[in-house]
Amino acid sequence: MTAEAAVRRTVVTCPHCGKRNRVPSVADGVPRCGNCHHALPWIVEAGDDDFVAVAERASIPALVDFWAPWCGPCRMVSPALEQLATERAGVIKLVKVDVDRASALGQRFQIQAVPTLLVLRGGEVAARQAGAAPVAVLRRWLDDALTEPKPSAKEEPS
Numbered sequence: 001m002t003a004e005a006a007v008r009r010t011v012v013t014c015p016h017c018g019k020r021n022r023v024p025s026v027a028d029g030v031p032r033c034g035n036c037h038h039a040l041p042w043i044v045e046a047g048d049d050d051f052v053a054v055a056e057r058a059s060i061p062a063l064v065d066f067w068a069p070w071c072g073p074c075r076m077v078s079p080a081l082e083q084l085a086t087e088r089a090g091v092i093k094l095v096k097v098d099v100d101r102a103s104a105l106g107q108r109f110q111i112q113a114v115p116t117l118l119v120l121r122g123g124e125v126a127a128r129q130a131g132a133a134p135v136a137v138l139r140r141w142l143d144d145a146l147t148e149p150k151p152s153a154k155e156e157p158s
Ligand SMILES: [Zn+2]
Pocket: 014, 015, 016, 017, 018, 019, 033, 034, 035, 036, 037, 038
């Protein structure tokens, strides 16, 4: 794997002013609208090659959506996740992983079913949810994962 995975760019319409912005998959800080400077919803795709850069080393917590094109519940949960990414713009980054094209990640995170959702904080799995759920349930789950105190640093054997 190369150190610098190619940065993907997606076009995001600013929810505040309607301007279309090109948002990189990897950046320091959070992407902001070039026109009104509000934080933009950060919704990106990642695969085996760029997951470390896009999700694990993200500047803010990542909500990872393991999905597949053939998965009906994924199509239901996807708009709910995009809504949360919009509501929590600047707070979370939504990272979509197509499990059919990311077999190494599927194995590593032992994805048995799609959708499977993870919250990564500082590269650590803070929460995990398998299966679709209504947006209100996902919002509470996400906010719990974001507000829970991080487990204290691993104790060094003395
Ligand atoms: Zn704007």
